[in-house]
Amino acid sequence: MSDRATVVLALSAAAGALASRPLPLGIALALVAAALAVRRPLVLCLGVALATSALGARAWAGLHPPAAGPWSGTATLVDDPERVSGALRVVVRIGGKRVEAWARGRAARAVDPRLAGERLELAGRLQEVPPGLRRRLAPRHVAARLSVERVGDWAPGDPVSRLANGLRRTLSAGTASLPDDRRALFAGFVLGDDRQQSAEITDDFRASGLAHLLVVSGQNVAFVLALVAPVLGRLGLRSRFAVGLAVLVLFGFLTRWEPSVLRAEAMAALTLLATTIGRPASSLRVLALAVSGLLLVDPLLVRSVGFLLSVGACVGIALLAAPLTRALPGPRPLAGALAVTLAAQAGVVPVLVPVFGRVPVATVPANLLAAPAAGPLTAWAMTVGLPAGVVGGAVAAALHLPTGLLLAWVATVARVAASAPLGRLGALHMAALGAGLLATRLLRRDRGWAVAAAGAAVAVLAAVPALAPGPVDGTEVAPGARLWRRGGAAVLVVDGTRSAVTLLEGLHDAHVRQLDVVVVARPGPGAAAAVQPLRRRVPIRLVLVPAGTDDADATVPEPDTSFAVGGLAIHVEAVRPRLRVAVGRAEASAPPAAPRSPPR
Numbered sequence: 001m002s003d004r005a006t007v008v009l010a011l012s013a014a015a016g017a018l019a020s021r022p023l024p025l026g027i028a029l030a031l032v033a034a035a036l037a038v039r040r041p042l043v044l045c046l047g048v049a050l051a052t053s054a055l056g057a058r059a060w061a062g063l064h065p066p067a068a069g070p071w072s073g074t075a076t077l078v079d080d081p082e083r084v085s086g087a088l089r090v091v092v093r094i095g096g097k098r099v100e101a102w103a104r105g106r107a108a109r110a111v112d113p114r115l116a117g118e119r120l121e122l123a124g125r126l127q128e129v130p131p132g133l134r135r136r137l138a139p140r141h142v143a144a145r146l147s148v149e150r151v152g153d154w155a156p157g158d159p160v161s162r163l164a165n166g167l168r169r170t171l172s173a174g175t176a177s178l179p180d181d182r183r184a185l186f187a188g189f190v191l192g193d194d195r196q197q198s199a200e201i202t203d204d205f206r207a208s209g210l211a212h213l214l215v216v217s218g219q220n221v222a223f224v225l226a227l228v229a230p231v232l233g234r235l236g237l238r239s240r241f242a243v244g245l246a247v248l249v250l251f252g253f254l255t256r257w258e259p260s261v262l263r264a265e266a267m268a269a270l271t272l273l274a275t276t277i278g279r280p281a282s283s284l285r286v287l288a289l290a291v292s293g294l295l296l297v298d299p300l301l302v303r304s305v306g307f308l309l310s311v312g313a314c315v316g317i318a319l320l321a322a323p324l325t326r327a328l329p330g331p332r333p334l335a336g337a338l339a340v341t342l343a344a345q346a347g348v349v350p351v352l353v354p355v356f357g358r359v360p361v362a363t364v365p366a367n368l369l370a371a372p373a374a375g376p377l378t379a380w381a382m383t384v385g386l387p388a389g390v391v392g393g394a395v396a397a398a399l400h401l402p403t404g405l406l407l408a409w410v411a412t413v414a415r416v417a418a419s420a421p422l423g424r425l426g427a428l429h430m431a432a433l434g435a436g437l438l439a440t441r442l443l444r445r446d447r448g449w450a451v452a453a454a455g456a457a458v459a460v461l462a463a464v465p466a467l468a469p470g471p472v473d474g475t476e477v478a479p480g481a482r483l484w485r486r487g488g489a490a491v492l493v494v495d496g497t498r499s500a501v502t503l504l505e506g507l508h509d510a511h512v513r514q515l516d517v518v519v520v521a522r523p524g525p526g527a528a529a530a531v532q533p534l535r536r537r538v539p540i541r542l543v544l545v546p547a548g549t550d551d552a553d554a555t556v557p558e559p560d561t562s563f564a565v566g567g568l569a570i571h572v573e574a575v576r577p578r579l580r581v582a583v584g585r586a587e588a589s590a591p592p593a594a595p596r597s598p599p600r
Helices: 003-019 025-038 041-061 105-111 131-140 159-173 180-191 199-207 218-227 237-254 259-276 283-297 299-303 305-327 332-356 363-391 393-399 401-419 427-443 447-467 500-509 525-537
Strands: 069-077 082-084 087-094 097-103 119-128 142-155 472-478 481-486 489-494 515-520 540-544 561-565 568-574 580-585
Touching: 003 041, 003 283, 003 299, 025 041, 041 283, 041 299, 069 142, 087 105, 087 142, 097 105, 097 119, 105 142, 131 142, 131 299, 159 180, 159 237, 159 363, 180 199, 180 363, 180 401, 199 401, 199 500, 199 525, 218 237, 218 259, 218 363, 237 259, 259 283, 259 305, 283 299, 283 305, 299 305, 305 332, 332 363, 363 393, 363 401, 393 401, 472 500, 481 500, 481 568, 489 568, 489 580, 500 525, 515 525, 515 568, 525 540
Parallel strands: 097 142, 489 515, 515 540
Antiparallel strands: 069 087, 069 119, 082 087, 087 097, 119 142, 472 481, 481 489, 561 568, 568 580
16 A cells, blocks of 8 residues: 555544444455455555444443442552542543542542552442533543542552553652652653643643643654663564564553553554564554554544544654755754644644644744753653662762753743743634645745744734733633733632633633732632632732631632722622622722732
8 A cells, every 4th residue: 555545544544433333343344354355445445434433333332331329349440540629530440341430538548549550449339421521531431430438458450560550650769859840740751641740830831832742752652662772683573573562562551551652652563563574664654554553443542632633743744844844944953843843733733723722822932942852851761760760869869960950941941931922823823824835835935934924924913912912801711710801900700610720721811911809709629729820820919718718818808898900890799608799890989909918
């Protein structure tokens, strides 16, 4: 098959997986076998589309939940426990079904130290997945939810899981000398583990377009293979292939088989195979075959945003990196780095814009500054990570000095880029940029300067709202959080929001640089915890909380009082059991707000 035929094959597999119709699987597989025998690419594409459709339907049918009600028994952890909104979430396997387990209090503390592959005795109540979450959880094959009430004994998993978990714990122990935020970034760069990252770090890397650095990619897989290259080089071709596959499997267990890991490992395995049989293949061909094979194994991957982003970035680099390098002006190393960044971003735009709405303009400069450090950081951290974890102490601290410096640089780039008022590109911006580039190609003018000019023009258009934000009245910037802005003043009412990351992202989209008043409407730790990262990221003049809230830096207002902030008026209706306020346009006679929080 030609490279183009393999691309059509991958698209056929994706189309079939998206359709997921209950077709006869036997007929589809017979068609695939016949196409391979007579070497008919179009027939093979049709057969693969029918096969992924039939297999996708079976995968959806397999998501029916086990019997609802009380349950107790032994469950195997599929992934690592993660803190979410004051609770602990982990996917477990129960009787061949994947179940999303939620634990709180004592049960959460018992589950927290465990890792994927280990087994736990659990007791709780099974229930169906809410209809609104079924499609979001489908790529992970989650069929039900379990509310954990009691946790019993635990046991190690299979030998491969024990080895992988031992390596993870050793790598983590070696970073004891690093600050907490740097340790969280280390886990992201090396293992793709984002569980310990604060809301501020998550927001910085997303808003700067650097979040892809904190997931495992082909670069991580390449470094792993490079580390074992001296051993592989001493083996014969078949032994080299077998040992290489074993290393990839262990690395998959180590990084928890995330969608981006599956894509990278499938491509690496195919590259090893092509080298072994003496038939080198282009990156586009390897990618297309990897996607086709993965969708045949797991058709639900086609609905995973992480998988689509990983594939899209690879497609962009494979198709556009070389032409952009030739077209861009300037020194070749800089042009090459910029071309790879632009190509990867172009590849993920078809996923980013429909799913997340916008692409940050800061992505290009942030990647140009961070990418040169990201490669050495990953390579060094993976090289010294295990020795540092084994030896510990002052030796580990010395080994990780370069790690800490490189992490600090990347984190600084992310922070500065996220705070820069550069705006974000939406669908209209991307359409305008595409039209400009197409016109440049048709007119055959200097493409390099045209690319730069078109990009700069679109960036300026995207930044205009950030430089001059207009008035808004009660706009929902995050679920349970509404923003009012008028006359240079901004008021945020937080009522039910529990995700600090979502709140920070919403304020980025609204181009909020500072807040005059933040109203925490509900008592309890939930909404208050979501506001804490906001306090550390955005200047806030006054925080209002309900009566009885334990917060020395906030104010409990008097009920039935009013005050003005810029062009906005705030009327306090009640302070218990929750804080209720009405926000509207200020009248000329409204009293102004105090510049600082008054004593409680």
